[in-house]
Amino acid sequence: MASLLPHGVSPSGFAKALAQFRRVVGDQWVLDSEDDRQTYIDPYALGDGKDHDSSAIIAPASVEEVQAIVRLANAFKVPLWPVSRGKNLGYGGSSPAEKGDVILDLNRLNRILDVNERQASCLIEPGVGFFDLFRHLKESGSHLWMSVPGNSWGSVIGNALDRGIGYTPFGDHCEQLCGLEVVLPDGSLVRTGMGAMEGSATWQSYKYGYGPGWDQMFMQSNFGIVTKAGVWLQPEPEMTAKITLALPNFDDAGWAIDILCDLRRRDVIQHNIVFGSPVRAASTMSQRADWYDGKGALPDSVSETMMKKLGLGWWTTKISLFGHEGTVTAQIDLIRRLFEPKLGRALEFEIWKQGDPPEKSAQGIPTTMGLQCVNWYGGRGGHLSFAPVMPQDGSLALAYARKIKAYYEQVGQDYYASFTIGRRHINNVSLILYNRDEPEAVSRADRLYRHLLAEAAASGFAEYRGHISYMDAVAQTYNFGNGALRRLNDRIKATLDPNNIIAPGRNGIGRHA
Amino acid sequence: MTGSRFFAVLAFGLCAAAIGYSDPGRAGDTPPVAPPPAAARPRPASTVDAILFGRSSAVEGERLFGQKCAFCHVGPSTGAMMLGRRLGKDKAELPKRTDLAADYVKAVVRNGLVNMPPFTRVELTDAQLDRIAGYLARQARP
Numbered sequence: 001m002a003s004l005l006p007h008g009v010s011p012s013g014f015a016k017a018l019a020q021f022r023r024v025v026g027d028q029w030v031l032d033s034e035d036d037r038q039t040y041i042d043p044y045a046l047g048d049g050k051d052h053d054s055s056a057i058i059a060p061a062s063v064e065e066v067q068a069i070v071r072l073a074n075a076f077k078v079p080l081w082p083v084s085r086g087k088n089l090g091y092g093g094s095s096p097a098e099k100g101d102v103i104l105d106l107n108r109l110n111r112i113l114d115v116n117e118r119q120a121s122c123l124i125e126p127g128v129g130f131f132d133l134f135r136h137l138k139e140s141g142s143h144l145w146m147s148v149p150g151n152s153w154g155s156v157i158g159n160a161l162d163r164g165i166g167y168t169p170f171g172d173h174c175e176q177l178c179g180l181e182v183v184l185p186d187g188s189l190v191r192t193g194m195g196a197m198e199g200s201a202t203w204q205s206y207k208y209g210y211g212p213g214w215d216q217m218f219m220q221s222n223f224g225i226v227t228k229a230g231v232w233l234q235p236e237p238e239m240t241a242k243i244t245l246a247l248p249n250f251d252d253a254g255w256a257i258d259i260l261c262d263l264r265r266r267d268v269i270q271h272n273i274v275f276g277s278p279v280r281a282a283s284t285m286s287q288r289a290d291w292y293d294g295k296g297a298l299p300d301s302v303s304e305t306m307m308k309k310l311g312l313g314w315w316t317t318k319i320s321l322f323g324h325e326g327t328v329t330a331q332i333d334l335i336r337r338l339f340e341p342k343l344g345r346a347l348e349f350e351i352w353k354q355g356d357p358p359e360k361s362a363q364g365i366p367t368t369m370g371l372q373c374v375n376w377y378g379g380r381g382g383h384l385s386f387a388p389v390m391p392q393d394g395s396l397a398l399a400y401a402r403k404i405k406a407y408y409e410q411v412g413q414d415y416y417a418s419f420t421i422g423r424r425h426i427n428n429v430s431l432i433l434y435n436r437d438e439p440e441a442v443s444r445a446d447r448l449y450r451h452l453l454a455e456a457a458a459s460g461f462a463e464y465r466g467h468i469s470y471m472d473a474v475a476q477t478y479n480f481g482n483g484a485l486r487r488l489n490d491r492i493k494a495t496l497d498p499n500n501i502i503a504p505g506r507n508g509i510g511r512h513a
Numbered sequence: 514m515t516g517s518r519f520f521a522v523l524a525f526g527l528c529a530a531a532i533g534y535s536d537p538g539r540a541g542d543t544p545p546v547a548p549p550p551a552a553a554r555p556r557p558a559s560t561v562d563a564i565l566f567g568r569s570s571a572v573e574g575e576r577l578f579g580q581k582c583a584f585c586h587v588g589p590s591t592g593a594m595m596l597g598r599r600l601g602k603d604k605a606e607l608p609k610r611t612d613l614a615a616d617y618v619k620a621v622v623r624n625g626l627v628n629m630p631p632f633t634r635v636e637l638t639d640a641q642l643d644r645i646a647g648y649l650a651r652q653a654r655p
Binding site: 028029031035036038039040043057059085086089093094105107108131132134135138139287357358359365366367368369371372374375379380381 | 559560561564565568580584585589590591594595598623625627628630631632633634635636638
């Protein structure tokens with residue numbers, strides 16, 4: 001008998017459901033043992049992760065199997081928590097928001113169905129990871145480039161659907177999606193955009209189709225299960241240039257963010273720019289104990305030693321330029337004119353031209369190096385990210401950084417912040433690192449997150465993405481009209497998914513009381 | 514303050530990058546008598562080399578290791594850095610280890626170890642894990 005049951009399902013009902021699921025995908029691909037379920041617990045869980053344990057895992061290999069499972073899930077009222085590859089680390093990994101959901105693991109839908117070299121796009125399934133697509137492109141001699149997130153272990157589609165980002169001109173991943181195939185909560189299949197036409201020749205060429213565009217409806221939501229997506233890729237440019245800038249003073253954030261935001265709005269800099277504090281860089285190269293073993297937050301004097309040894313600033317940022325040689329050269333001149341007088345030194349860009357080694361270029365090369373940060377405090381580490389969306393205003397960002405740093409110090413947490421500069425916004429990512437086996441660290445992370453959420457909301461800033469433990473709390477901050485958007489989401493959910501089968505509670509939608 | 518430890522790690526990173534992986538599957542078979550002249554040495558393993566590791570190997574375990582593990586365990590990478598820190602630089606990169614037993618590899622993969630998350634039996638089947646464990650244990654000394 002199952003040791004954990006899905007919400008509202010009886011032991012005998014669940015046993016019957018599992019038997020039916022096994023008939024669809026085969027015994028090997030329905031897992032419900034304690035050992036198997038343990039491998040799906042979020043590796044960065046706050047504590048042991050059992051509060052988000054699943055009751056079983058189903059791993060279909062085709063769209064037809066996904067449809068059959070969704071129909072059975074309706075018949076047996078078994079909630080499914082779909083994951084593409086389950087590597088949404090820092091947001092809950094594979095774990096469901098609501099304990100007891102059956103994880104629908106789409107790892108086996110891992111085909112790269114098409115790469116269109118001329119149109120610079122591809123059609124892939126959700127189990128395709130960034131490393132898989134990169135390898136495929138390199139092995140096939142493609143000249144198309146990818147954008148990759150800081151942790152590239154996960155799914156290309158999954159990351160885009162959760163509105164993850166990268167650091168090239170194609171870094172707003174959700175905006176590179178062009179055409180989705182979706183299994184709806186009743187098991188029927190829909191294709192969006194031009195894919196709504198049988199035999200369409202332009203599914204990956206034009207996003208909108210005819211009438212309303214539904215693609216956004218399937219992002220950060222639980223209105224369907226995406227089984228295919230078109231993704232736009234970047235044609236290899238003639239030249240790239242990149243540079244890391246270390247800004248020596250905390251206050252430099254004010255003027256530097258204003259310059260960078262202006263360059264971003266004008267599309268001189270075409271990528272999301274990250275602007276990070278010392279621990280951000282230091283935690284990918286070293287451990288806290290290398291620098292300091294005292295209690296409480298890292299003192300500024302230690303941060304300054306770290307900066308000196310590692311060549312960091314109070315803020316360290318990387319700028320990349322992509323395009324034809326004439327354009328890139330002109331942009332380098334412009335950036336030098338803007339920054340050199342402020343920094344009092346010449347800027348040396350690293351240049352890549354076609355034929356040079358790929359590592360010299362500014363293209364996205366998948367990596368997991370960023371995951372080293374969870375080793376900062378030692379032990380089994382994790383991280384939790386709080387990232388409110390703010391307007392592009394340097395003095396406001398600086399004042400906010402001061403306030404948050406002071407609060408980190410008050411609760412005894414090492415300050416780790418970055419400002420990601422988007423096209424019209426700044427995302428202030430406050431990363432909270434912890435040793436998940438230290439109850440005090442876990443409770444500090446929770447207190448800090450809830451404080452940051454309330455503090456940001458009071459200033460008119462809301463979170464862009466949420467960890468499974470805080471999805472409802474974040475959704476509650478979107479409270480215009482006494483929660484009008486939540487009510488709309490819940491009405492759509494109730495209409496499309498009356499049995500609340502797909503990911504109840506995701507982003508606060510369709511949660512069980 | 515142990516900044517020097519950091520530099521040891523950094524130095525290891527550079528050193529690991531300088532080793533090269535022109536034909537990792539055979540690296541253990543015929544130890545070179547003398548170091549080759551500088552010009553003939555394989556170029557340092559890059560991040561991209563680590564991602565493409567084992568792709569043309571005739572050994573299935575090595576190919577699978579290349580797809581599922583190498584990006585964290587070869588060259589300048591997360592697992593190699595963490596292991597180098599904990600066990601010493603000679604133990605940083607898994608394909609070069611001579612102390613890995615197949616059962617140990619399987620236990621770590623299924624249970625995770627410190628900051629390495631466990632692999633599920635969907636992402637990596639038992640049959641695939643057997644191949645990878647066999648490949649990593651090929652040089653094991655009794």
